[in-house]
Amino acid sequence: MTEEPAPILDERTLEERILAGLDDEQRTVATTLTGPVCVLAGAGTGKTRAITHRIAYGVHSGVYNPQRLLAVTFTARAAAQMRARLRDLGVGNVQARTFHAAALRQLQFFWPQAVGGVIPGLLDHKAQLIAEAARRLRLASDRASIRDLAAEIEWAKVSMLTPETYLTHAQDRGEPGGLDRTAVGRLFQAYEDVKTDRNVIDFEDVLLITVGILQEDPRVAATVREQYRHFVVDEYQDVSPLQQRMLDLWLGGREDLCVVGDASQTIYSFTGATSRHLLDFPARYPKAQLVKLVKDYRSTPQVVQLANSLLAARRSAGLSADAGWSPPLHLEAQRPAGPVPEFVECSDDEAEAAAVAGRIKALIASGTPASEVAVLFRTNGQSQAYEQALASIGVGYQLRGGERFFARKEVRDGILQLRAASRATAGEPVGQLVRDVLATLGYTDDPPQSGGAVRERWESLAALVALADELVASRDSAEGGFSLADFVVELQERSVAQHAPTVQGVTLASLHSAKGLEWDAVFLVGLSEGLMPISFADTAESVDEERRLLYVGITRAREFLGLSWSTARTPGGRANRKPSRFLDGLRPNSTRSPGSTGKGSALNPTRKTRKPAAPSTCRVCGKMLSSGAERKVGRCSDCPPSYEEATFDALRQWRLQESKEADVPAFVVFTDATLVAIAEARPQSTAELSGLPGVGPAKLERYGEAVLEILMTDSAS
Template identity: 60%
Template sequence: MTAATHSPLFPRTPDSADAVLEGLDPEQREVATSLHGPVCVLAGAGTGKTRAITHRIAYGVRAGILQPSSVLAVTFTNRAAGEMRGRLRQLGATGVQARTFHSAALRQLQYFWPKAIGGSMPRLVDRKVQLVADAAAACRIRLDRGELRDVTAEIEWSKVTQTTPADYPLAAAKAGREAPRSPAEIAQLYAAYEDVKRDRAVIDFEDVLLLAVAVLQDRQDIADQVRDQYQHFVVDEYQDVSPLQQRLLELWLGERDSLCVVGDASQTIYSFTGATPDHLLDFRLRHPGATVVKLVRDYRSTPQVVRLANGLLAQARGRAADHRLELVSQRGSGPEPVFTEYTDEPAEAEGAARRIRELLDAGVPASEIAVLFRTNAQSEIYEQALADVGVPYQLRGAERFFDRPEVRKAGIALRGAARFGGNDSLLDDAVDLPSQVRAVLSGEGWTPQPPAGSGAVRERWESLAALVNLAQDFVAVHPRATLADLVAELDERANAQHAPTVQGVTLASLHSAKGLEWDVVFLVGVAEGMMPITYARTDEQIEEERRLLYVGVTRARERLHVSWALSRSPGGRPNRRPSRFLDGLRPGTTTVAGRTGAAAAGGVERGVVGAVEAAPRRRQRTPARCRVCGRTLTDAGEMKLMRCEDCPSDMDEGLYERLHEWRQIQASRSGQPAFCVFTDKTLMAIAEAAPADPVELARIPGVLTRKLNRYGADVLAICAGQEVVAGAEDD
């Protein structure tokens, strides 16, 4: 297997230390064999950094150079730590600790608390918002929901940068923080928050790091004990380390230099939380004799995607840009990135949904497609657009997979079947592991075919189907695996929150997409004001926005669609322009005033080599206004109803029922979910408007040209009170 080959989901364990090195490219092999002294790995997106550092640890363990229990690998998310543990286990390096900074610090704090402080350790709170609200009440400061969230973020930033309440005003000014309240009020709220925690004997996640630092600084005996335990450190995503995490790392190390750090300054996108690439960029200054290895062979993306990513960074400015890595794609040629301009955001969402529907019909798995946006608030319009064309989706950052009730119940059922399988009639005819899993999960609601529609029933089925698929992948690599083996694998994944893939298009913010990848990526809303975001004003903030777009581009393996809208709502003034980051990278760059024809009507798609394809023309719209009170509508749901949600409805209930029954018949005939015919809100809008001709029907949002041609005659007949013969229409 070459380095460019994707490793299987469950690779076989190498039979020797040398076998661990097989398949690594020259730079990855240099990382894996550099086991002494400080090592700095500068790893670009898609270059196999996790592969390099896990093979490094495994090679050291298998060669007898590193003792597994003496190695501590730290990263930033439970999922990343779980993936690292899984890879190390498959490479035969069991016993290595792979944790997040917080998890490692909490474990040490719990162990040493009786010795260092005495008594029981304070309770750890998951969420700060209520405590911040109570602190605000004590200060007699009224905060709305948005201000509560922002004040909480300021407190978190203060703690990870080791800023006290008294020092906050000066530190915030120096860092260019834009706080929701005056610096004096934030400092007051911060101090009150600490008082509330103290009174209630609770600590937060930042306290875990602060207390661990304090214990290691104040108790030399405890610091020596920790350093005796852990003698070799590996830090992933080192560009995201905060000053507090760096201080903890230094205390773990002491005077030693057995440290390997991995990072990419061009992927620093969390500075608002206190992260800084300075520790990565200054590594050679602190460790003059460090071994430095650059990973630039990109195994993830095609040359076309990599060319765009490199082009983005070529225009960057600042310290991180000075250390950028020029990626070199190792994959075969693919399609050029497509740039699309739309008249408004609903048109952009409909265009992306239409493209995704075409990809699914062409055989692309839904789980290999993602729609990425700058802010979470952008997701709703894409959820609706995907639902309108019958595309299943999942929101990144929603409830964790192994916390879902149906997944917990399925785990209990599988565990019981593994323990008492011989007495379980469900398993009598199940000759292999996947068949056993399907048999057990059929009792929990799994069926060979998915249920119609989206909603909760479909989501539960998708969760169970993900477990079935996981069993198939597992047995493909471990042919003799038993149900008990699979249960053990599920337990390991649950502890790491390493969820199997759910079949659905991923909707995610650019920040939450970090560390993930898909075959097809739609980068939407790439316009000035959103990318870079409006409140990014300083040079440093603008450059971080550029890096955020770079992260989005490098999530794509094969196909990349970049789009923007000229206005927010239908009929709005087309006063937006594409992101400045695309200047010089998209072909035929023109000013907003110079756009005519297809660009003004609905969209122009351009590959980076200049091929121009007109998107399907979309009808012109005047500003959407509530037909009851006249207010301009911006919410997608309200625009479908053509009225404010709170305004009274004049819907013909009888007409709505007839339309609903007709929709069920159409959905049954076509074998698709009912909402693929028309969504509930579109039916409500039709029942309220009672259109008399195709022109009136076409004015209703949600009645696209395709649906007008296919269903228009039936809908108008129903609105006119006529009988519609079921089954008369051909597909």
Template identity: 60%
Template sequence: MTYAVQEAPPEAVLDGLDAEQRAAASTLTGPLCILAGAGTGKTRAITHRIAYGVRAGVYDPHRVLAVTFTARAAAEMRSRLAALGAPGVQARTFHAAALRQLQYFWPMTIGGTLPQILDYKIKLLAEAAKRLRMTTDRAGLRDFASEIEWAKVSTLTPEGYLTQAKDREAPAGVDHQAFARLYQAYEDIKEDRHLMDFEDVLLFTVGMLESDERVAAQVRQQYRHFIVDEYQDVSPLQQRLLDLWLGGRDELCVVGDAAQTIYSFTGATPDYLLTFRRRYPNADVVKLVRDYRSTPEVVKLANTLLADRRPGGEAPWPAPLQLISQRAAGPAAEVTEHADDDAEASWVAEKVAEATKAGTPLSEIAVLYRTNGQSQVLEQALATAGISYQLRGSERFFSRPEVREGIAALRTSSLIAEDSVDSVPDAVRGVLSSIGWSREAPSSAGARRERWESLAALVSLAERMDAERAGLTLKTFIGELDERSAAQHAPTVEGVTLASLHSAKGLEWEAVFLVGLCEGLMPITFAQTQRELDEERRLLYVGITRAKTLLYLSSAAARHPGGRGRRKSSRFLIPLRKELGLEAPTRRIAPGSGKLSVNAAARKRKAAVCAGCGEVLTVGAEISRRRCAECPPRYDEEAFESLRAWRLSYSKELGLPAFMVFSDATLEMIAEKKPRTDEELLAIPGIGQRKLEQHGDRLRAALREFSGAA
């Protein structure tokens, strides 16, 4: 059956396509798999394919469904199709297409009104946790929501979850059995209130098509040809829905790139893309490898990164597409190492200023990082330099709930006993530890890790300010936070994009900075298995291929200014440095990045050092302890625990937080030195004359008691 064609020759729509794009666009029937590398014009190829099919009379535009993963991508596809003369084609996300069908068929299949879509799971999950007497916080609830989303897109019920999730890390520290009960309680509440969540849209549509053959037949009659973009990101649930739409037919075109699979944690899998020929033996396969986005220099680095991962091992590694740049040569990428995060951020601001002076608009510059917690120091550096910026894919640092909560907790603490705080960093750690901060980062991804990253940024800021300003008080610190918050909320019309690597997928910029490329961040700490490390490699690949012309890759040897510099550059930079002809980073400190001067070296020799290994100490608590984090404690552990118990009892009498009496660092030094006189007490960091007058009598009595007991 054919349809009326337009007067213009159908082949005209293929003009301007390269050979591979033209091959993809002119293959109108049967299963087709388009393997499209980054920047190779896949959207151009599939929109021209649809338009050609409509013009040639092979497609009825109203019976074509193009599916992609974001509303932005769907809107762009509809716009291009309209410009190409195919305005009637449906281009939607999986959820939008399913919801439309659900709204139409629900009254005739189920009856009554369609359940209301639940915007956020958190409120219902909190209620479900309360019913089960489970104690959790907001970060834990967000992790529960993510785990439920994973279970649903993996088509797992609460009962099925228990059998399939044995190898997954327990969400928010709750065992799988308890989570399964929470999952069921959440489902029960949702059903009682006639609600459905985002994943239910797909699940209900699948259930409707599977249970009612009349509905399935009507949908299959409506849509004859299917195109699925970003096919490497489909979940089992989305594939199940696609199979039901097809109903055994093979009029399917899929487009994807296994090397850009970066959402495995949400249930996405490239397996359906990689096994397409196995499921459709007669499928045509077209590879798009001509990169029109990036210069040869950028493309070569991207290819090098993927080629460095050899096939084999516990996880499969399909041969990646080898991109071939179609652009003229450009500048070589820069790989730099900086003394610390602040120096790295300042360097980024300097390079951004240089790029704008050379004619690159701010809107064509992006700074990409692995975790949202890295944005704060970058926001501050750009704000200090007077450079406008905008955050993508996350709230501004000072708008994040955990940051607002932390500042509120600090403000309350400053009202309790402002004058009794000897160490602002210790006070900040003490306050923030009650709302989720700990010395050790969470070992898994998710909301709890993101919350910790944000709170850790506040702790880091307190440590930097304490090192830079004598006599720093909590009140001064909170005032600084308020000023930074106000300055960084200034409205911007055009600015540098700050974004996580995940949220940068599908975008491109003239200049891209990839920052924080050190072990622990890239790859992230909790990436332990080969599959997880492969995902990190692909994530960096996506970051590199966002750049059109200018590419900067940087790392920082230390988190804080003057730090020990023990961070190692990312293992992924090793082949890139080799490709660029750079030496191994024994210490290639970038200009302006805080390299020690002669005077600074002299100051370093006079700085506090660890009594164990002799390393210079820069963190307040370590200076107080006279011990770095790596060296074992030298104090009497029994005495220390006794002092902690005494401090807890004494602080309750005073109505103060325990750390405001004496910090742990001070108690450790007391347990080590075992002072007997006031002079010996005053020699211990954290015990000044005022503290001795306030708490000396009780402390001396406690020490005498411990000494007598010993």
């Protein structure tokens, strides 16, 4: 019997299925299937919708072979979401991966023929090996400094630097982990040696080695280029030099590339990301089609206006900074009007957390689901006050960046039970089956009245139930329906990608980790100078990035937006904090301060940004200083100290308390030499404090305000 050809969809039917509901600009993206395409997409403008419909339209119209197209994004969660959308559009066989996942897949396949032998193990975390490298070099280190050093090594590697070339390219990198550049370069080499001894590679090595193989082995490069003919890159403003090199090698001079990004959402420069590749795309590809998506479907006009105003308020900060600032896209709100953003000033951090918690409780009482509320802050250390404030009024929360959803015991147990049940059940409604199975683990239709671990366990199970209902609604119409076995497969895929379902609780997250997410109600907290912009943002470029970070936070909100700050750190403390300069002209009864680019401002292009070098001679007697401790205080041990004993004692008592709470030795907080330097210099601002040896960015962020408060209190007494 002759097999009948598959039915061919006519153009009208295809457009109805794939292009319906797209606006004119999104439709242009979806129907421009060849040649280089650059999509500048503002926050909330439907960029993922546009590019997934582009892929689906290309596959269904026969322009793309789904096995020969690679869609690349930057997080496993984003890649999983893209795969889910593509599956819903009938093109689930298109690959959507992160750069690292795509490179690892290629490295594992080509390693035997390109290198030979067994591929080294993949290192999950650098901390242990960096600590060992530090011990080999007899360098002092603590948990915070190791974290900073790991980030510095990652920056160096994605910038394609070696331990030998690091010194010449890290002139403006400060002192990561409290070490000078020479010491960091030595540690970098020692870390590489430790990896070699252990026969492991890290995530950056995956890209570096794959790039090396593609550069050196023409056969491998030809195979990859034959496999992939079309490329789509999302979040292109976050591409690092190493990732761009990988992309160039994949392309091999071809131009079947579509990139999507927004320079105003570049917030990962400290990791090596740069928006230059996005901004220079039209110059690199003169024939590129340029499309701008500016219709904001996410946020109310009030939120959109605030976001636009924040970027528009930026003023010239010198030739170098201005060259790195791209004119922002002006978003056009498409949603109905909503509430005016609320600006709240509080007396201290505790009062701010209580005020925000109370406002959240009122929102939940008026019908906003807890899962649609987020509290976003600049540093993770700010979360504790909001955890306590929410817990005290009985509002559940989830800390983004804490324990991963699929690592929770109740979730792992639930998946095991569902897998077993899928072998014995068939034909029954999936939603009810999931409820029945998870009931054995404590799930009930109504949430428990108690809080704590019981409530958290219930919320995890409830998230699985809600996901089952969501998938049934979206996929049950497909041929064959949606079974419990299909649900288990979906959970397994999401577990690998860490694509967690929604948990019913208020989200607490840093501004960086909120990228790519959105909520009905968002609270941006701690918006005071020193936290936003952060105190160690001491160049015009870094302050610009802080402005973009706040912009990302604002554009996470769909309807309600609250912005708050406090005037003191602790109850009864001196009210010496000021609202963030970014709020000047935005909050009620405020004007844009002309001093935002003046003396003492981080936007001042003439301001010196490097720490002054420690003196090599005693400032009292002129004798050469021989030890690190002497150089820290700028005084030889023979000359008497010039600090008040009471001040030094107060600093030591504070250090002892901090070390006990953190369960670390006292010198990990600050050495005696650093405390002496602080007591003698008596800095009056974070800028002055940061100029003292031994006070790096990490310690300034963690301890700066507390130290200044001690000095001010001591002066007052």
